[in-house]
Amino acid sequence: MNDSVIRVRDFRKVYGDVVAVDGISFEVQRGEIFGLLGPNGAGKTSTLESLEGLRSTDGGSLRIMGVDPTRESRKLRNLIGVQLQTSGLPDSMRVDEAMRFFCAYHGIAPNYHLLERLGLSEKMSAQYYTLSAGQQRRLALAVAVAHSPPVVFLDEPTAGLDVPSRNELHDLMRELQTAGTTIILATHDMAEAEKMADRVAILLRGKIAATGTPRELTATGAGLTKVSVCTEGASLSEPNLTFPAVSQQAFKDEYAIYYSTDPGPTVSAIIAHIKAQGDTLIDLRVERPSLEERFLEITGARGDN
Amino acid sequence: MNAFAHHFSFEFRTGIRDKTLLLMNYLFPLGLYGLLGFLMAELNPLFVETMIPAMIIIAILSGTVLSLPNPLVGAREAGIFRSYKINGVPAISILTIPALTTILHMVVVAAIITATAPLFFGAPPPVNWPGFILFFLLTAFAHAGIGMLISVISSSTRAVVLWSQLIFLPSMLIGGLMIPYSMLPGALGKVGLLLPATHAMNAFQGLAQNQVAAFDPLWSVLILLGGGILSFGLANYLFCWDSRNKTRRGHPALALLASLPYVVGVVLL
Numbered sequence: 347m348n349d350s351v352i353r354v355r356d357f358r359k360v361y362g363d364v365v366a367v368d369g370i371s372f373e374v375q376r377g378e379i380f381g382l383l384g385p386n387g388a389g390k391t392s393t394l395e396s397l398e399g400l401r402s403t404d405g406g407s408l409r410i411m412g413v414d415p416t417r418e419s420r421k422l423r424n425l426i427g428v429q430l431q432t433s434g435l436p437d438s439m440r441v442d443e444a445m446r447f448f449c450a451y452h453g454i455a456p457n458y459h460l461l462e463r464l465g466l467s468e469k470m471s472a473q474y475y476t477l478s479a480g481q482q483r484r485l486a487l488a489v490a491v492a493h494s495p496p497v498v499f500l501d502e503p504t505a506g507l508d509v510p511s512r513n514e515l516h517d518l519m520r521e522l523q524t525a526g527t528t529i530i531l532a533t534h535d536m537a538e539a540e541k542m543a544d545r546v547a548i549l550l551r552g553k554i555a556a557t558g559t560p561r562e563l564t565a566t567g568a569g570l571t572k573v574s575v576c577t578e579g580a581s582l583s584e585p586n587l588t589f590p591a592v593s594q595q596a597f598k599d600e601y602a603i604y605y606s607t608d609p610g611p612t613v614s615a616i617i618a619h620i621k622a623q624g625d626t627l628i629d630l631r632v633e634r635p636s637l638e639e640r641f642l643e644i645t646g647a648r649g650d651n
Numbered sequence: 652m653n654a655f656a657h658h659f660s661f662e663f664r665t666g667i668r669d670k671t672l673l674l675m676n677y678l679f680p681l682g683l684y685g686l687l688g689f690l691m692a693e694l695n696p697l698f699v700e701t702m703i704p705a706m707i708i709i710a711i712l713s714g715t716v717l718s719l720p721n722p723l724v725g726a727r728e729a730g731i732f733r734s735y736k737i738n739g740v741p742a743i744s745i746l747t748i749p750a751l752t753t754i755l756h757m758v759v760v761a762a763i764i765t766a767t768a769p770l771f772f773g774a775p776p777p778v779n780w781p782g783f784i785l786f787f788l789l790t791a792f793a794h795a796g797i798g799m800l801i802s803v804i805s806s807s808t809r810a811v812v813l814w815s816q817l818i819f820l821p822s823m824l825i826g827g828l829m830i831p832y833s834m835l836p837g838a839l840g841k842v843g844l845l846l847p848a849t850h851a852m853n854a855f856q857g858l859a860q861n862q863v864a865a866f867d868p869l870w871s872v873l874i875l876l877g878g879g880i881l882s883f884g885l886a887n888y889l890f891c892w893d894s895r896n897k898t899r900r901g902h903p904a905l906a907l908l909a910s911l912p913y914v915v916g917v918v919l920l
Contacts (some may be wrong), residue, residue, distance in 0.1 A: 426737070432729060560707045
């Protein structure tokens with residue numbers, strides 16, 4: 347069933363002679379986390395800001411739950427929540443004030459529970475500039491979702507956060523998703539996109555270079571799985587040693603590294619060889635191709651054109 | 652409490668909480684008031700006669716022209732206006748509420764000066780209180796409008812300093828605050844008529860002190876009112892959400908239209 351919350355059709359954005367976004371189209375379904383990836387200048391920010399109603403369009407159409415963000419800003423403001431990459435809050439604003447302030451403009455009661463949920467209850471009276479980077483990000487997220495918008499835009503939500511804060515934010519994103527919230531996640535962190543996004547679109551020079559689930563994207567690349575093996579002896583150092591499905595191999599530190607198109611037969615053959623040589627296996631790691639590698643492959647290849 | 656009240660409450664508290672605003676709203680004008688009160692009363696006894704309006708106008712200049720634009724430009728540069736727009740904060744509130752809260756801070760400062768100057772320095776208190784209130788409101792309104800205009804036309808916080816000083820320094824020197832307008836040479840007096848401070852001093856003299864003003868105080872009332880309305884209107888028209896301040900509706904030079912009532916004053920007075 348088609349349950350599109352966001353529809354982008356042939357969207358185009360131009361600044362003078364520069365075409366920032368060149369006729370892109372995509373749809374995002376209800377409850378989906380959609381990753382918008384791309385190098386700097388790819389058109390991510392223009393796309394996001396136009397969807398958020400901050401910029402006009404130069405072609406095509408944008409709809410969020412049927413609302414045109416460039417023309418219906420009043421209707422839009424209760425449909426979306428936005429955590430901007432920059433602070434978005436005055437330095438002197440206190441945590442509880444921020445919640446009251448933005449909830450008042452959305453016509454709802456302050457959602458202090460959310461501040462507690464995000465670990466900010468001890469900081470209610472603290473001014474924004476006194477908060478740590480992680481606390482500032484959490485507060486920005488709290489005010490972005492306090493009015494329970496059906497669509498949330500997160501621009502680099504975990505940039506500069508420590509691991510516990512990052513995990514906390516990821517947990518909240520999952521909770522929002524479970525509650526049916528649609529999330530647009532713009533990030534440079536490929537591991538985050540791979541972990542959190544149901545689908546991603548990679549933008550390059552104003553066009554969508556690739557789109558799909560992270561698994562689909564990584565599968566459509568060179569698709570080489572990295573098999574790293576460390577043994578007690580030198581059984582893997584023999585010259586002209588080959589294993590099935592291995593297209594490249596290298597040695598780094600104590601490890602023999604094989605890039606395989608089919609890791610199952612490769613690993614079986616390596617283990618069999620080690621055993622046959624009377625050697626002992628110390629460590630074996632199998633790493634499937636990451637979204638980051640696929641991203642670099644796409645952006646590198648297209649960037650050379 | 653509705654959104655406007657929350658916004659107003661936040662901005663008012665910011666005027667005290669923020670150290671720079673606290674300095675410019677209270678510490679600087681009241682410190683200068685104390686200093687000039689003791690020094691000028693000795694050096695120039697005539698200063699005491701106009702001390703109350705002069706110190707109130709200096710406080711208003713400090714709070715509105717010097718201090719009001721900087722946080723607005725800083726907020727725009729930091730992308731705070733974008734966040735406001737997304738959350739439905741109207742443009743008019745972003746500009747007008749800080750101006751109104753600044754005027755409220757100036758009410759406090761003006762009350763302190765008006766209450767203490769007769770006691771400490773023997774300054775004559777206002778004779779006509781409704782006239783005094785009208786003088787204060789018009790002066791604050793006209794200067795707050797200029798502060799708002801500076802905030803929307805300034806490309807950066809550095810530019811704010813330039814524009815603010817362009818109003819503040821001449822106001823101090825030829826705005827009738829230190830030297831009465833009637834004692835200025837002809838050409839300088841004409842330049843002085845371009846400044847709201849000159850009209851504010853003239854309005855105080857005619858309306859609050861029931862003295863013979865340098866020119867009809869009704870002209871000053873109309874000019875301050877006209878200048879204030881034009882400044883508020885143009886500031887809202889030229890307001891821009893964009894952090895780079897590039898997508899405003901008109902050219903920044905349109906801000907010069909706010910000087911129209913003052914130019915008319917130069918021609919007619």
